[in-house]
Amino acid sequence: MGTHLSDKYCIVGVGETEYSRGSGRSTRAMAVEAISKAMGDAGLSSGDVDGLMSYHGGDSIPSTTVMHDLGIRPNFHMDCSGGGSSTEALIGLAMGAIEAGMCDTLAIYRSMNGYSQVRIGGTGVRASAPVAGPDLTKRPYGLVSAVQNFAFTFTRHMMEYGVTNEHLAHIKVTHSNHASNNPKALMKQRVLVEDVINSRWIVKPCAHLLDCCLETDNATCIIITSAERARDLKQRPTYVMGVQGRGTKPGGDFHYQHGPITRVAGYHIGPRIFEMAGITHDDIDVTSCYDAFTYTALLQFEDYGFCEKGEGKDYVSSGITDLGGKRPNNTSGGHLCEAYTHGMNMVIENVRQLRGQVDDYCPRWQEGVHTYDYSEGGCRQVKDTEITMSMGWGTPAIGSAVILRR
Amino acid sequence: MPVYEYRGLGINIPDNDSEYKEYFEAAGDHRLVVRKCLGCGLLRGEPGHGCPWCASLEWEWHEVSGKGTIYSYQIVAHTVLPGFRDWAPYPIVLVELDEQRGQPTPDDGLRITANLLDENMAPEKEENVAIGGRVEVMFMDLENGLTLPQFKLSDEPPQGPVWRHPV
Numbered sequence: 160m161g162t163h164l165s166d167k168y169c170i171v172g173v174g175e176t177e178y179s180r181g182s183g184r185s186t187r188a189m190a191v192e193a194i195s196k197a198m199g200d201a202g203l204s205s206g207d208v209d210g211l212m213s214y215h216g217g218d219s220i221p222s223t224t225v226m227h228d229l230g231i232r233p234n235f236h237m238d239c240s241g242g243g244s245s246t247e248a249l250i251g252l253a254m255g256a257i258e259a260g261m262c263d264t265l266a267i268y269r270s271m272n273g274y275s276q277v278r279i280g281g282t283g284v285r286a287s288a289p290v291a292g293p294d295l296t297k298r299p300y301g302l303v304s305a306v307q308n309f310a311f312t313f314t315r316h317m318m319e320y321g322v323t324n325e326h327l328a329h330i331k332v333t334h335s336n337h338a339s340n341n342p343k344a345l346m347k348q349r350v351l352v353e354d355v356i357n358s359r360w361i362v363k364p365c366a367h368l369l370d371c372c373l374e375t376d377n378a379t380c381i382i383i384t385s386a387e388r389a390r391d392l393k394q395r396p397t398y399v400m401g402v403q404g405r406g407t408k409p410g411g412d413f414h415y416q417h418g419p420i421t422r423v424a425g426y427h428i429g430p431r432i433f434e435m436a437g438i439t440h441d442d443i444d445v446t447s448c449y450d451a452f453t454y455t456a457l458l459q460f461e462d463y464g465f466c467e468k469g470e471g472k473d474y475v476s477s478g479i480t481d482l483g484g485k486r487p488n489n490t491s492g493g494h495l496c497e498a499y500t501h502g503m504n505m506v507i508e509n510v511r512q513l514r515g516q517v518d519d520y521c522p523r524w525q526e527g528v529h530t531y532d533y534s535e536g537g538c539r540q541v542k543d544t545e546i547t548m549s550m551g552w553g554t555p556a557i558g559s560a561v562i563l564r565r
Numbered sequence: 566m567p568v569y570e571y572r573g574l575g576i577n578i579p580d581n582d583s584e585y586k587e588y589f590e591a592a593g594d595h596r597l598v599v600r601k602c603l604g605c606g607l608l609r610g611e612p613g614h615g616c617p618w619c620a621s622l623e624w625e626w627h628e629v630s631g632k633g634t635i636y637s638y639q640i641v642a643h644t645v646l647p648g649f650r651d652w653a654p655y656p657i658v659l660v661e662l663d664e665q666r667g668q669p670t671p672d673d674g675l676r677i678t679a680n681l682l683d684e685n686m687a688p689e690k691e692e693n694v695a696i697g698g699r700v701e702v703m704f705m706d707l708e709n710g711l712t713l714p715q716f717k718l719s720d721e722p723p724q725g726p727v728w729r730h731p732v
C-alpha cells in the first residue's frame with residue numbers, strides 16, 4: 160500500500176456559508192460564496208485555483224457554472240455523484256489529480272439546499288419518483304429514507320451488543336454541548352438524555368427524532384495544494400497524513416446479505432489509513448465521526464478501532480468524546496447539531512482545531528486566544544490539537560476517512 | 566409489465582428489467598424464487614447477474630419454501646411516503662430464509678425485505694415483532710395485477726436469539 164503521499168499535501172483554505180433552514184437563494188450563489196471565502200481564508204485569488212471538484216446527488220450546481228462566476232479557469236474539474244463519505248474521498252482524489260500533474264491547487268465544494276429544496280430524508284421530489292430497479296424490493300414496503308435503509312443494521316447491533324436508546328442519546332447530548340459553543344450551529348440548545356428519549360420516534364427501536372441530523376441549506380469548500388505551495392500561503396498548513404475514500408464492505412448496496420450485518424466499512428479501511436499515516440489511535444487528539452444518526456457514529460468508533468466491537472456504547476457515554484475528555488468528537492456539534500453538510504463541516508472543523516482558530520464565544524477567539532472553559536456559551540477549542548481524524552459515512556457499506564496534522 | 570400504482574408509488578417494472586421482472590412474475594404465481602448459481606450451486610438473496618462467490622454468470626431461478634426467521638426489523642413510526650401514513654407505525658422485517666443459512670460463511674444468509682402483516686394484510690402488532698420470530702411468505706395480490714411477497718408470523722416457536730426492543 161502506498162504511503163509516499165503522506166504529509167505531501169495540505170488543506171490550505173476552508174469556508175462555508177451560513178447554515179440555515181431556508182437559504183432563500185440558489186445553490187450557485189451559495190457555492191460561489193463558500194469557494195470565495197475559502198480562497199480568502201487561504202490568501203488565494205481566482206488565478207491561483209486551477210482545479211475544481213464537487214459532489215452532489217442531483218441537488219447542486221456544476222463546476223462548469225461556478226468557475227465562470229469566480230473567474231476560475233480549471234486545468235482539471237470533475238463533479239462526482241455522492242453524498243456522505245465523499246468529502247474525504249475527494250481530498251484523496253484532489254491529491255491524486257495534483258500528483259498526476261492535472262492541476263496545482265484544487266477547491267472541493269458541496270452546495271445543497273438540503274432543507275428547503277431536496278431533502279435527503281426523501282420527502283418532496285425524491286419521494287414521488289417512480290420505483291424501479293433495486294428499489295423494487297424496498298420502497299413498495301415503505302422503506303425509503305436513509306435511517307430506514309440503515310435500521311436493520313442498527314437494530315441487529317442493539318440486540319447483539321446491548322445498546323440502549325440511552326447510550327445513543329449520549330451522542331446527541333455531547334454534540335449539543337459542543338454546538339452550544341459554536342455561533343454557526345443551527346441547534347445551539349443543550350439537550351439531556353431524556354430529551355432525546357422523549358422526542359418522537361422516527362424508526363423504532365433505533366432512532367428518535369433527536370437521533371437524526373439536521374437537514375440544512377448550505378455550501379462548504381476545502382482547498383488542497385502541495386505542502387510546498389502551502390508553506391507560502393496565509394494559514395498554518397494542515398497536512399494530510401492519511402486518507403481513504405469510499406471503501407466498502409462486501410456486497411455494496413446488498414451488504415445485508417453478506418457477513419456480519421453490524422460491521423461497517425471502517426473495519427476494512429481503518430487499518431489502511433493508520434498504516435498510511437504511520438500512527439495509532441492513541442495519537443489522535445480529536446475525531447469527527449459522521450453523525451447522520453447517533454448510531455452511525457457509534458458503529459464507526461467500533462469498526463475503526465477506537466474501542467472493541469460492542470464497546471461503542473461505553474465509548475460514547477463515558478465522557479471520552481466530550482470537550483475536556485480524552486478524545487473530543489464533533490467539536491462543532493456535527494451533523495446532529497451544527498449542520499448537515501454531507502461531511503464537509505467535520506473536516507473544516509478539524510482544520511480549524513489544528514490551526515487553533517475555532518470560532519467560539521471566547522472574547523479573543525479571532526486572535527486564536529481561548530479560555531478552554533467548555534461550559535455553555537464558552538470555548539470549544541481543544542488545547543494543542545496536533546492530530547485529528549474524520550470518519551465519513553455513506554451507508555453501512557461505504558466509508559471514507561482522513562487523518563490530518565498541524 | 567406496466568407501471569403499477571400502489572400506495573401512491575408508481576412501481577415501474579419495464580420489459581428490459583433483467584433482475585426483478587421475473588421475480589415479480591413468479592410472485593404472481595405465488596412462488597418465492599431466488600437465483601441459483603450454476604457454477605458453484607449457491608443461492609443468492611439478491612437477484613443479481615453474477616455470483617457473489619464465484620463470479621459465474623450462469624444461473625437459474627430456484628423456488629424456496631418461503632419459511633424463515635426474522636433477522637432484523639424496524640417499526641416505521643414516521644413515514645415520508647404519504648401513501649403509507651394510514652399504516653404507520655408499520656413493521657418492515659429482514660427475513661433470513663431457511664435455505665442456505667450460515668453458508669458459505671456463518672454470517673451469510675438469504676435475506677429478504679418485506680412487511681410483517683397479519684392474515685388480513687394489515688401491519689402486524691408491534692409487540693409481536695421480534696428478532697428470532699418464525700415467519701412464512703404470503704402473497705399480496707393487488708387489483709392492478711402486481712403481487713408483492715409479504716411475510717406473516719408462523720405457528721412455529723422462535724429460532725436462535727430472540728430479541729425485541731422493550732417498549
Ligand SMILES: [Zn+2]
Pocket residue numbers: 602603604605606607616617618619620621
Ligand atoms: Zn457461484
